[in-house]
Amino acid sequence: MITAGLTAARTSVIDLGLGNLGSVLQALRRAGGEPELTSDPAELATARRIVLPGVAAFGLGMERAARFREALAQALSRSVPVLGICLGMQILFEEGDEDGTRPGLGFLPGRVTRLPASVQVPHIGWQKLERTAPSPLLPEPLAGWAYFANSYRCEAPAEIVRAVVHHGSVPIAALVQRGTLFGVQHHPEKSARDGEALLRRFLAQ
Amino acid sequence: MLTRRIIHCLDVKDARVVKGVQFAALRDAGDPVEQAKAYGAAGADELCFLDIAASLESRGTLAQLVEQVALELSIPFAVGGGVRSVADAEKLLRCGADKVSMNSAAINDPALITAVARLAGSQSVLVAIDVRARGPGWEVRSHGGTRKTGLDAIDWAREAVDRGAGEILLTSMDHDGVGRGFALELLRAVCAAVPVPVIASGGAGTPGHFADAFEAGAAAALAASVFHFGTLTIAAVKQCCAERGFPMRIDTL
Numbered sequence: 001m002i003t004a005g006l007t008a009a010r011t012s013v014i015d016l017g018l019g020n021l022g023s024v025l026q027a028l029r030r031a032g033g034e035p036e037l038t039s040d041p042a043e044l045a046t047a048r049r050i051v052l053p054g055v056a057a058f059g060l061g062m063e064r065a066a067r068f069r070e071a072l073a074q075a076l077s078r079s080v081p082v083l084g085i086c087l088g089m090q091i092l093f094e095e096g097d098e099d100g101t102r103p104g105l106g107f108l109p110g111r112v113t114r115l116p117a118s119v120q121v122p123h124i125g126w127q128k129l130e131r132t133a134p135s136p137l138l139p140e141p142l143a144g145w146a147y148f149a150n151s152y153r154c155e156a157p158a159e160i161v162r163a164v165v166h167h168g169s170v171p172i173a174a175l176v177q178r179g180t181l182f183g184v185q186h187h188p189e190k191s192a193r194d195g196e197a198l199l200r201r202f203l204a205q
Numbered sequence: 206m207l208t209r210r211i212i213h214c215l216d217v218k219d220a221r222v223v224k225g226v227q228f229a230a231l232r233d234a235g236d237p238v239e240q241a242k243a244y245g246a247a248g249a250d251e252l253c254f255l256d257i258a259a260s261l262e263s264r265g266t267l268a269q270l271v272e273q274v275a276l277e278l279s280i281p282f283a284v285g286g287g288v289r290s291v292a293d294a295e296k297l298l299r300c301g302a303d304k305v306s307m308n309s310a311a312i313n314d315p316a317l318i319t320a321v322a323r324l325a326g327s328q329s330v331l332v333a334i335d336v337r338a339r340g341p342g343w344e345v346r347s348h349g350g351t352r353k354t355g356l357d358a359i360d361w362a363r364e365a366v367d368r369g370a371g372e373i374l375l376t377s378m379d380h381d382g383v384g385r386g387f388a389l390e391l392l393r394a395v396c397a398a399v400p401v402p403v404i405a406s407g408g409a410g411t412p413g414h415f416a417d418a419f420e421a422g423a424a425a426a427l428a429a430s431v432f433h434f435g436t437l438t439i440a441a442v443k444q445c446c447a448e449r450g451f452p453m454r455i456d457t458l
Contacts, residue, residue: 055298056325121401166206193279
């Protein structure tokens with residue numbers, strides 16, 4: 001049983017100075033959380049949960065996120081729930097192909113590659129998530145609507161993938177999980193009711 | 206499979222919605238936040254705020270509007286009108302816009318498209334193209350359609366995408382406001398020429414017109430007046446398109 005007090009405990013949202021932080025903060029509030037923006041890695045030491053948002057290019061995201069690597073590693077070793085959103089998910093992986101090959105934070109196995117020219121790129125719009133394995137963020141088989149806006153995808157091993165979408169014939173990992181580390185390729189903060197439900201479940205972790 | 210999107214466009218001036226529909230529940234029909242929430246609840250997949258004044262004074266209030274809307278709206282939205290520099294685009298994106306739309310400024314300085322795409326990613330860069338039929342093809346117009354540019358619409362769409370545009374918002378001025386359907390021949394030509402999503406705009410009058418646009422290859426279709434004036438509901442449009450076989454986001458409840 002999750003009490004209101006626990007749900008409301010501090011959720012740190014990492015400020016990389018990129019993208020749409022206001023929307024993420026407000027969506028977390030609508031979902032019942034009390035998010036706090038942080039640009040200081042030391043503050044993650046007391047975080048109950050951590051959200052890593054971001055909309056930009058992989059290289060720029062990594063440039064800004066590198067100084068959080070150690071604090072994130074420590075948080076994960078304490079089993080603190082961490083959620084990467086869109087670029088924030090992509091930089092959790094080992095490396096990315098945007099603007100040449102660049103190393104990522106390396107918390108998840110796999111690499112980030114540009115969607116093939118055989119499909120429309122960018123991949124923009126709404127799709128229903130296809131759940132491939134149960135996750136606390138997707139307890140029901142019918143996983144709901146998700147809004148995507150991405151030109152790259154995470155090529156992740158099946159054991160960490162919890163939901164996918166298919167863009168034409170190309171599978172895109174939509175939700176990945178390893179321990180308390182979660183990543184979503186779509187934007188739950190822009191995915192109306194179903195996005196809010198996913199954030200609420202993350203806040204219950 | 207991606208669903209086809211229905212985008213509702215709201216004209217704003219001095220941070221107020223002009224031509225806002227009279228939703229019964231709204232306290233203030235000109236309030237962009239109230240309007241945005243109502244259209245979100247009505248099933249719009251995305252919103253587009255177009256600053257029709259696009260003046261220097263207006264740009265300051267536009268950023269405030271974007272900030273307010275971003276705090277309340279749980280679907281994506283684009284903002285356009287008067288985006289003339291990377292700094293303008295960056296400000297709107299930082300205030301919470303998901304996409305910025307550029308038109309005349311991109312024609313004057315195509316490098317602007319690349320600069321904004323580098324900053325925010327192509328998925329946040331929408332290039333709006335207003336065209337009129339000319340001889341066998343179509344000519345791009347700028348400055349709200351008032352100036353001829355001499356540019357061929359297909360060539361310009363290709364160039365905009367090569368420079369980093371993630372979507373093309375294509376408005377046929379010949380069809381806009383007439384309500385007899387989108388410019389299907391133009392849509393087919395542009396969709397065949399560029400690999401990115403194309404948003405059809407100008408001419409919606411019936412639910413079937415939206416399905417026609419999707420048949421011509423559009424990833425999304427945008428309308429203003431038919432929704433403003435309550436001629437059509439988003440639900441009816443989506444229902445019709447689904448019956449014509451297009452995947453739509455319908456069970457939003």
